[in-house]
Amino acid sequence: MYNRIKQEAYDANMELPKLGLVLFTFGNVSVVDRENKVFAIKPSGVPYEDLKPSDMVIVDFDSNIIEGDLRPSSDTKTHAVLYKEWEGIGSIVHTHSTYGTAWAQSNRDIPIYGTTHADHLTKDIPCAPPMHDDMIKGNYEYQTGYQIVDHFRDCHLDYKEVEMMLVGNHAPFCWGKDGKKAVYNAAVLEYVAKMAFLTEQINPEVHRMKDSLINKHYERKHGKDAYYGQ
Amino acid sequence: MYNRIKQEAYDANMELPKLGLVLFTFGNVSVVDRENKVFAIKPSGVPYEDLKPSDMVIVDFDSNIIEGDLRPSSDTKTHAVLYKEWEGIGSIVHTHSTYGTAWAQSNRDIPIYGTTHADHLTKDIPCAPPMHDDMIKGNYEYQTGYQIVDHFRDCHLDYKEVEMMLVGNHAPFCWGKDGKKAVYNAAVLEYVAKMAFLTEQINPEVHRMKDSLINKHYERKHGKDAYYGQ
Amino acid sequence: MYNRIKQEAYDANMELPKLGLVLFTFGNVSVVDRENKVFAIKPSGVPYEDLKPSDMVIVDFDSNIIEGDLRPSSDTKTHAVLYKEWEGIGSIVHTHSTYGTAWAQSNRDIPIYGTTHADHLTKDIPCAPPMHDDMIKGNYEYQTGYQIVDHFRDCHLDYKEVEMMLVGNHAPFCWGKDGKKAVYNAAVLEYVAKMAFLTEQINPEVHRMKDSLINKHYERKHGKDAYYGQ
Amino acid sequence: MYNRIKQEAYDANMELPKLGLVLFTFGNVSVVDRENKVFAIKPSGVPYEDLKPSDMVIVDFDSNIIEGDLRPSSDTKTHAVLYKEWEGIGSIVHTHSTYGTAWAQSNRDIPIYGTTHADHLTKDIPCAPPMHDDMIKGNYEYQTGYQIVDHFRDCHLDYKEVEMMLVGNHAPFCWGKDGKKAVYNAAVLEYVAKMAFLTEQINPEVHRMKDSLINKHYERKHGKDAYYGQ
Numbered sequence: 001m002y003n004r005i006k007q008e009a010y011d012a013n014m015e016l017p018k019l020g021l022v023l024f025t026f027g028n029v030s031v032v033d034r035e036n037k038v039f040a041i042k043p044s045g046v047p048y049e050d051l052k053p054s055d056m057v058i059v060d061f062d063s064n065i066i067e068g069d070l071r072p073s074s075d076t077k078t079h080a081v082l083y084k085e086w087e088g089i090g091s092i093v094h095t096h097s098t099y100g101t102a103w104a105q106s107n108r109d110i111p112i113y114g115t116t117h118a119d120h121l122t123k124d125i126p127c128a129p130p131m132h133d134d135m136i137k138g139n140y141e142y143q144t145g146y147q148i149v150d151h152f153r154d155c156h157l158d159y160k161e162v163e164m165m166l167v168g169n170h171a172p173f174c175w176g177k178d179g180k181k182a183v184y185n186a187a188v189l190e191y192v193a194k195m196a197f198l199t200e201q202i203n204p205e206v207h208r209m210k211d212s213l214i215n216k217h218y219e220r221k222h223g224k225d226a227y228y229g230q
Numbered sequence: 231m232y233n234r235i236k237q238e239a240y241d242a243n244m245e246l247p248k249l250g251l252v253l254f255t256f257g258n259v260s261v262v263d264r265e266n267k268v269f270a271i272k273p274s275g276v277p278y279e280d281l282k283p284s285d286m287v288i289v290d291f292d293s294n295i296i297e298g299d300l301r302p303s304s305d306t307k308t309h310a311v312l313y314k315e316w317e318g319i320g321s322i323v324h325t326h327s328t329y330g331t332a333w334a335q336s337n338r339d340i341p342i343y344g345t346t347h348a349d350h351l352t353k354d355i356p357c358a359p360p361m362h363d364d365m366i367k368g369n370y371e372y373q374t375g376y377q378i379v380d381h382f383r384d385c386h387l388d389y390k391e392v393e394m395m396l397v398g399n400h401a402p403f404c405w406g407k408d409g410k411k412a413v414y415n416a417a418v419l420e421y422v423a424k425m426a427f428l429t430e431q432i433n434p435e436v437h438r439m440k441d442s443l444i445n446k447h448y449e450r451k452h453g454k455d456a457y458y459g460q
Numbered sequence: 461m462y463n464r465i466k467q468e469a470y471d472a473n474m475e476l477p478k479l480g481l482v483l484f485t486f487g488n489v490s491v492v493d494r495e496n497k498v499f500a501i502k503p504s505g506v507p508y509e510d511l512k513p514s515d516m517v518i519v520d521f522d523s524n525i526i527e528g529d530l531r532p533s534s535d536t537k538t539h540a541v542l543y544k545e546w547e548g549i550g551s552i553v554h555t556h557s558t559y560g561t562a563w564a565q566s567n568r569d570i571p572i573y574g575t576t577h578a579d580h581l582t583k584d585i586p587c588a589p590p591m592h593d594d595m596i597k598g599n600y601e602y603q604t605g606y607q608i609v610d611h612f613r614d615c616h617l618d619y620k621e622v623e624m625m626l627v628g629n630h631a632p633f634c635w636g637k638d639g640k641k642a643v644y645n646a647a648v649l650e651y652v653a654k655m656a657f658l659t660e661q662i663n664p665e666v667h668r669m670k671d672s673l674i675n676k677h678y679e680r681k682h683g684k685d686a687y688y689g690q
Numbered sequence: 691m692y693n694r695i696k697q698e699a700y701d702a703n704m705e706l707p708k709l710g711l712v713l714f715t716f717g718n719v720s721v722v723d724r725e726n727k728v729f730a731i732k733p734s735g736v737p738y739e740d741l742k743p744s745d746m747v748i749v750d751f752d753s754n755i756i757e758g759d760l761r762p763s764s765d766t767k768t769h770a771v772l773y774k775e776w777e778g779i780g781s782i783v784h785t786h787s788t789y790g791t792a793w794a795q796s797n798r799d800i801p802i803y804g805t806t807h808a809d810h811l812t813k814d815i816p817c818a819p820p821m822h823d824d825m826i827k828g829n830y831e832y833q834t835g836y837q838i839v840d841h842f843r844d845c846h847l848d849y850k851e852v853e854m855m856l857v858g859n860h861a862p863f864c865w866g867k868d869g870k871k872a873v874y875n876a877a878v879l880e881y882v883a884k885m886a887f888l889t890e891q892i893n894p895e896v897h898r899m900k901d902s903l904i905n906k907h908y909e910r911k912h913g914k915d916a917y918y919g920q
Contacts, residue, residue, distance in 0.1 A: 096575075096576045098651070098655060101655050105573040107666070113335040116331060130669070136673055136676045137672065169574050169575060169673060170574060187253060187254070197661065197662055202332055202430070203336035209399040213361075227301075346716065431887065432887055433797065436796055439795075446826045561804060561806060562885045565899075567896070590900065631806065
């Protein structure tokens with residue numbers, strides 16, 4: 001019944017080590033089935049080389065396990081909140097990829113310095129602050145989901161345009177219409193994060209790029225007359 | 231009829247992922263046929279692993295599609311302008327390679343710090359400034375071509391000597407007599423860009439290398455009595 | 461008789477080059493047999509590609525060779541001291557991995573900046589100072605073992621919680637319940653060391669993460685109600 | 691007649707790309723035959739993937755070609771001078787490896803910050819200054835050899851202890867008793883160069899390590915009672 005999302009979640013998870021985005025099991029991808037209001041997610045602690053499509057765990061939007069013998073990723077509640085709150089997303093990726101995580105540990109948004117960034121979003125990649133202590137002590141992974149959702153609302157960010165972000169002192173979360181796009185976004189975030197780091201090292205006085213160029217690049221790829229591709 | 235340039239463009243494009251110069255489809259190579267005044271260029275958005283020589287699109291110097299079922303790279307107009315204006319070039323490469331792009335995002339020329347750089351050109355690798363807003367809003371990719379050509383003219387640079395450059399806030403463009411040489415130049419730019427970054431980190435007081443050494447290295451490889459090779 | 465620890469030590473040693481933690485022979489792993497009070501360790505100077513399980517040398521806790529035709533690693537006495545003093549460890553790894561060694565050469569503890577670190581320990585990764593000159597001139601590798609043990613005692617660190625550390629001007633030592641866990645820790649140290657370096661470059665004003673978040677991440681993986689995995 | 695040194699030079703050259711020390715043809719290894727006063731060196735500009743042992747060119751210590759159809763490396767005269775002046779060396783490696791070259795471009799010696807460095811030499815890795823203009827304009831590669839030899843003499847360095855160095859604004863030169871050892875030294879230089887760069891970034895106030903520790907590590911590997919290996 002859930003074979004499609006299990007296979008898609010498996011395929012997407014297997015892309016993470018190929019793209020150099022994970023060490024050991026430090027990452028997970030889920031894929032949603034909107035009709036049945038469930039998602040398939042990587043089981044907890046299983047090495048990528050041992051993973052099979054049938055290992056994916058099926059979970060509903062309240063984090064109840066619907067199908068599967070293995071324990072779902074410990075980040076499952078964060079995924080569930082995002083699927084519940086953001087109806088337009090089809091897949092979520094969480095990694096501790098090196099450069100993205102370093103920006104998250106720095107508690108800084110990643111400034112938009114070039115067209116590689118602007119091809120994908122017009123905003124700095126946002127970094128949500130770490131949670132308040134009582135949220136940390138409570139239902140932590142569930143609250144992480146709301147920390148993300150609340151930060152987007154507070155900053156007037158649209159999750160359909162900004163498909164990647166950082167949780168402060170933690171690491172990146174990305175999403176997209178399907179598993180392939182979500183993993184693509186996770187790789188783009190890491191690439192942009194590395195180049196932004198280098199840019200500031202090369203020119204400590206650097207400014208964000210100008211709005212006219214940001215908008216041109218974003219519109220040529222995502223606007224109503226989009227024509228982009230390389 | 232265009233099989234030669236299709237094959238050469240295909241081969242050159244396929245070198246980009248092997249040399250670590252592209253993520254996903256963030257790059258493209260074209261190869262010109264001067265006799266027929268057309269060039270072959272990578273189609274837009276096709277993953278490298280799916281690319282075939284017959285996928286290459288044939289375009290004239292006014293960016294009209296002459297042959298091909300796929301949409302040509304969105305950077306096609308930039309290539310067309312360069313082929314039209316610079317009659318001595320046989321191939322063009324555009325990448326968003328990591329270190330080259332970081333210098334472009336920094337809006338800085340890459341200073342000539344060592345013989346690896348001087349073996350290939352005697353000048354700093356130039357970085358053209360971002361375009362004026364009206365050029366950005368207009369025929370953007372076409373104007374990018376003239377931004378490059380104009381910057382070379384304004385700075386008295388010779389495109390036959392300086393076969394690589396950066397567009398500010400964007401990324402590198404390189405060229406050469408054929409696809410192999412253009413890709414070679416793209417890899418050299420990335421290598422030199424990384425070492426220049428490191429050099430400034432190791433010695434923030436560093437100066438450009440002296441002219442006598444620049445000229446010796448360039449002449450032994452490109453002068454009339456060239457004898458270079460390693 | 462010692463086949464189990466020889467095989468486990470061999471397997472663990474062979475993981476080091478796969479994980480990019482060693483150049484040439486710059487690293488070694490040992491695995492202990494608590495019942496027989498001996499450990500198996502990599503022979504000295506043998507390239508990883510030539511290594512066989514039967515090459516492992518069996519040594520007791522006073523560094524006497526019990527079995528084996530090859531010379532044991534020159535760091536053997538350090539391993540012996542740690543096994544003797546710390547009864548709860550099953551395996552030790554020593555590498556000169558790039559980022560970990562750079563922190564050791566900097567004589568700095570690695571500050572805890574994010575959850576990747578906190579998932580594994582609640583403390584900064586400690587860096588023991590270089591030894592006094594008379595200890596260096598004496599039984600150097602033996603004294604290195606006590607430099608580690610003494611530093612943990614002086615800093616009130618528990619080797620069962622903090623399974624990784626640096627010896628100043630030298631390089632990392634890690635351990636764990638078995639060879640697999642010790643090598644895992646060596647890879648985590650290197651990953652955390654790289655991200656901490658980047659974090660300080662991106663935000664020179666960065667602070668250690670807050671205790672509530674450190675404790676939450678550590679407890680969810682290591683506490684009595686642990687549920688962690690990704 | 692020269693098959694032994696051709697094979698050894700070929701094998702050593704082929705290690706350079708495997709160890710990540712060269713881009714394209716930016717490097718070369720030679721191996722000497724002391725009895726016949728000749729050396730085998732990589733031909734100029736031949737890609738590593740096309741290289742054969744029989745392509746190696748045989749040259750005497752005055753840079754005369756003794757055997758071979760291809761042009762020898764353009765750095766041949768530098769190699770010839772070193773073989774002539776330093777009778778104890780058996781092989782020479784020249785690369786433009788990334789971190790080593792960045793230090794050379796910075797015109798700085800690589801300070802000795804840790805035991806990885808001290809295991810191989812007790813001195814900072816020396817960087818010879820760029821040559822005077824008249825030497826550059828003259829017999830450049832020949833003068834490069836004397837720039838190296840003179841710098842060692844002026845700094846009271848022993849080429850038998852210090853088997854690696856940098857030429858300012860250029861790149862590393864290394865040597866050893868045979869091709870394998872010379873290439874090993876080229877890889878060690880690159881590794882040490884990267885870690886020294888990182889060390890200074892992590893701790894800008896860092897000092898050279900203390901002499902007692904330098905000498906201990908060097909002596910345990912190279913002293914009369916050497917016992918080192920990992």
